[in-house]
Amino acid sequence: MSACLLGLQSVCAQPWRFAQAQYRLHGIVNHLGMGPSSGHFTADIFEQKSGRWLRHNDSIVSELASIDGMQAAKDCYMLVYVCNSLFESS
Helix, strand or coil, X not given: CCCCEEECCCCCXXXXXXXXXXXXXXXXXXXXXXXXXXXXXEEEEEECCCCEEEEEECCEEEEECCCCHHHHHHHCCEEEEEEHHHHHCC
């Protein structure tokens, strides 16, 4: 999987200690429905140990072939990023 990385250098006031850090896409929350008072949520979560993306839909968990980070950013309800150094230290 190619990592979907996010850097904050261009949007953070210096000297914030995390401004130089890189963040990796770790989860995507999706809302399926026509409005805020109705619909259904699913979550796509990166499983670090296996390197797989898994879709959680109620009690059903299925593996995803890949994640398109740019498309996810357009279509999702929420993106979850984790500091890249946490991935590298485990």
